[in-house]
Amino acid sequence: MPPSPSSSHQPLLAIDDVSRRFGRRTVVNRVTLSVEAGEIHLVVGPNGSGKSTLARLGVGLLRPHAGIVRVGGQDPRTVPAARGVLGYLGHESQLYDDLTPAENLEFAAQLLGVADRGGAAAAALGRFGVDPASRVPVRRLSRGYVQRIALARSLVHRPALLVWDEPLTGLDAPTVEATVGVIEAERARGAAVVLISHDLPELWRLAAQVHVVRDGEIRLSADTGMALDQFRTSYAGLLA
Numbered sequence: 001m002p003p004s005p006s007s008s009h010q011p012l013l014a015i016d017d018v019s020r021r022f023g024r025r026t027v028v029n030r031v032t033l034s035v036e037a038g039e040i041h042l043v044v045g046p047n048g049s050g051k052s053t054l055a056r057l058g059v060g061l062l063r064p065h066a067g068i069v070r071v072g073g074q075d076p077r078t079v080p081a082a083r084g085v086l087g088y089l090g091h092e093s094q095l096y097d098d099l100t101p102a103e104n105l106e107f108a109a110q111l112l113g114v115a116d117r118g119g120a121a122a123a124a125l126g127r128f129g130v131d132p133a134s135r136v137p138v139r140r141l142s143r144g145y146v147q148r149i150a151l152a153r154s155l156v157h158r159p160a161l162l163v164w165d166e167p168l169t170g171l172d173a174p175t176v177e178a179t180v181g182v183i184e185a186e187r188a189r190g191a192a193v194v195l196i197s198h199d200l201p202e203l204w205r206l207a208a209q210v211h212v213v214r215d216g217e218i219r220l221s222a223d224t225g226m227a228l229d230q231f232r233t234s235y236a237g238l239l240a
Contacts, residue, residue, distance in 0.1 A: 010073035018067030045213035087159035
């Protein structure tokens with residue numbers, strides 16, 4: 001795992017009273033969230049509630065209009081060491097269409113300063129059932145297969161913090177099972193994990209803190225120790 005960008009103890013992700021607007025619309029409104037090493041946080045909510053914007057703020061892809069975001073105590077928008085411990089999966093794959101799976105990951109590993117680029121790429125692809133010897137360019141692969149490669153790319157440098165937005169999109173049942181296993185393995189390794197997902201039954205088996213976002217605010221926090229049916233009842237009440 002890459003070293004933390006700060007030697008003193010800090011949450012791996014600290015979102016402190018953060019707001020973000022698009023035009024006159026406030027999409028994230030005074031959200032505070034702290035994620036420590038070895039924790040999984042599941043962020044859920046209806047479409048358009050601000051979940052993906054919150055993720056992009058957390059990894060430094062967007063600037064907050066108010067509040068502070070820190071990764072290991074430092075600003076991911078301005079400090080390369082903070083960005084180096086992030087593994088982000090968004091709605092875009094961040095893959096190059098004309099490169100093979102292994103070429104994509106080796107290039108990412110090079111940018112991230114990984115010493116054994118080929119070995120790291122092969123190991124990350126193997127976790128999602130992708131053949132590192134494949135010479136098929138990404139543009140010729142199915143949406144689900146591209147999702148596997150994008151997941152592997154986010155792990156190629158063994159990041160300390162994972163932020164995955166809808167990681168199970170397009171995956172078949174065996175790959176969903178494998179991906180849930182990878183999430184648990186990353187948590188056991190000591191990584192902090194933030195998941196944005198509608199796939200509650202698949203992820204509820206993980207020991208996770210759960211946050212419901214509506215209208216850009218965290219309206220409810222619970223954990224997966226609560227029965228899923230009970231959580232869904234509380235969730236539905238917030239949306240009524």
